[in-house]
Amino acid sequence: MQLPTAFIEKYQKLLGEEAPAFLASFDQASYSGFRINPLKPGLPVASLEQATAKAPHVKTGYYGKVNGNSLDHVTGWVYSQEPSAMTVGEVVAPQPGEKVLDLCAAPGGKSTHLAAQMQNQGLLVANEIFRKRANILAENLERWGAQNVVVTNESPDQLEKHFPQFFDRILVDAPCSGEGMFRKEPAGIEYWNPDYPAECANRQRKILASAMVMLKPGGTLIYSTCTFAPEEDEQMIAWLLKEYPDLAVAPIEKTAGMDDGRPEWADGNPELKKACRLFPHHFKGEGHFIARLVDQRSSQPEKKKKAKKGQSLDRNFRLSKDEKNLVNDWLNTMVPDLKVKRMVKFGSQVYAVPSVMSSLVDLNVLRPGLHLGTLKKKRFEPAHALALALHASEVTRVVTITEDEWHSYTHGETLSGHSEEKGWTLLTCQGHSIGWGKVVNGTIKNFYPKGLRN
Numbered sequence: 022m023q024l025p026t027a028f029i030e031k032y033q034k035l036l037g038e039e040a041p042a043f044l045a046s047f048d049q050a051s052y053s054g055f056r057i058n059p060l061k062p063g064l065p066v067a068s069l070e071q072a073t074a075k076a077p078h079v080k081t082g083y084y085g086k087v088n089g090n091s092l093d094h095v096t097g098w099v100y101s102q103e104p105s106a107m108t109v110g111e112v113v114a115p116q117p118g119e120k121v122l123d124l125c126a127a128p129g130g131k132s133t134h135l136a137a138q139m140q141n142q143g144l145l146v147a148n149e150i151f152r153k154r155a156n157i158l159a160e161n162l163e164r165w166g167a168q169n170v171v172v173t174n175e176s177p178d179q180l181e182k183h184f185p186q187f188f189d190r191i192l193v194d195a196p197c198s199g200e201g202m203f204r205k206e207p208a209g210i211e212y213w214n215p216d217y218p219a220e221c222a223n224r225q226r227k228i229l230a231s232a233m234v235m236l237k238p239g240g241t242l243i244y245s246t247c248t249f250a251p252e253e254d255e256q257m258i259a260w261l262l263k264e265y266p267d268l269a270v271a272p273i274e275k276t277a278g279m280d281d282g283r284p285e286w287a288d289g290n291p292e293l294k295k296a297c298r299l300f301p302h303h304f305k306g307e308g309h310f311i312a313r314l315v316d317q318r319s320s321q322p323e324k325k326k327k328a329k330k331g332q333s334l335d336r337n338f339r340l341s342k343d344e345k346n347l348v349n350d351w352l353n354t355m356v357p358d359l360k361v362k363r364m365v366k367f368g369s370q371v372y373a374v375p376s377v378m379s380s381l382v383d384l385n386v387l388r389p390g391l392h393l394g395t396l397k398k399k400r401f402e403p404a405h406a407l408a409l410a411l412h413a414s415e416v417t418r419v420v421t422i423t424e425d426e427w428h429s430y431t432h433g434e435t436l437s438g439h440s441e442e443k444g445w446t447l448l449t450c451q452g453h454s455i456g457w458g459k460v461v462n463g464t465i466k467n468f469y470p471k472g473l474r475n
């Protein structure tokens with residue numbers, strides 16, 4: 022690989038004796054990996070057969086490639102993620118019930134990992150600044166079947182106005198110079214110049230300043246990049262510690278091949294050793310930097326905010342009584358155990374909002390929670406996202422189809438010869454919830470979203 026001379030000289034200086042091994046790693050093959058989804062009701066057997074090894078550092082992680090068109094992938098039983106990137110979610114370690122923010126979230130590798138650990142309890146806000154990327158993020162989270170995720174499309178400085186001191190845990194997986202992606206995406210090398218890391222660092226400081234506005238006293242901030250540049254890594258943590266004296270670096274458990282942070286590449290503060298570096302000449306992955314910081318102010322018990330008279334968290338998004346009844350009747354018949362405490366509509370689209378979510382007003386929200394379905398004239402049509410978030414055991418009417426039929430279904434075809442009982446049914450294939458069908462005169466009408474058909 023043709024690396025820029027200035028890049029080579031920089032790392033020769035920084036790494037000394039280690040530099041030849043580091044630079045040689047750019048000519049070696051890159052690593053692929055995937056995580057399995059514990060929110061789904063079984064193991065993705067076909068994908069696991071493709072795994073080359075278990076990733077020892079991530080509970081749900083494996084080395085190997087998954088097929089993007091496979092049943093496992095299309096139904097969200099697996100997520101393809103590079104093995105060093107999956108270390109981040111493991112360090113974030115969100116707990117069920119917490120309020121968590123993934124501030125730079127698209128396309129959703131880390132968000133899906135966080136959602137998996139939260140077990141549908143609490144709130145994960147997955148935010149992305151660019152609309153197109155935010156749409157991809159929402160799609161990936163929908164496949165993953167997480168029920169407690171709100172997807173927003175805001176810049177960090179807008180988001181901070183909405184969520185002051187709100188989150189228990191914030192991940193800033195920062196836009197960076199991406200030196201750890203050179204092997205996978207060599208085109209990225211063209212953007213690199215000696216000043217690029219410093220430019221990225223300016224942007225990262227702004228993003229981190231917004232993150233700090235949103236962090237609760239006593240909360241945890243996780244900062245990660247996929248670059249080796251000290252300006253964006255140790256020097257960024259040194260800056261945080263100076264700017265926010267309440268923050269302290271917390272240790273990260275390191276397994277084979279993981280390096281300590283390098284204090285000598287910043288201000289010499291030995292605390293920086295607690296950060297984690299993943300170098301491709303030591304670790305089987307593309308490269309990452311991760312630091313965990315804890316706010317040492319004591320956490321305060323939450324005050325319940327009273328909605329002002331005539332206002333509510335969801336004003337503008339309320340369903341009428343009739344609309345609510347329509348949705349609840351459908352849910353009670355088809356998914357009796359799904360209890361929706363907070364329901365909103367965006368246009369004709371109905372969502373279940375995580376109850377600890379703040380107001381939706383004045384926030385650019387793509388997905389305010391689990392998409393339940395669409396209000397049609399006097400009827401309710403369930404959303405594809407709802408099918409992907411449910412297990413067959415939770416749904417009163419289920420039809421199991423073969424893999425060949427699943428292919429036909431994804432092409433938009435109707436299915437025949439299954440069920441005589443009229444009405445909605447969840448379709449499953451090899452235990453995977455794949456979407457909705459509606460039985461009419463012995464055939465199953467296809468409700469696979471047109472935009473996903475192939």
Ligand SMILES: C[S@@+](CC[C@H](N)C(=O)[O-])C[C@H]1O[C@@H](n2cnc3c(N)ncnc32)[C@H](O)[C@@H]1O
Binds near residue numbers: 149224
């Ligand atoms: C490293 S990527 C995130 C990858 C993601 N966390 C994942 O695991 O799939 C950084 C993200 O930050 C977004 N970004 C770019 N500029 C930004 C800014 N000024 N503020 C916030 N996010 C920004 C990018 O669009 C990109 O999606």
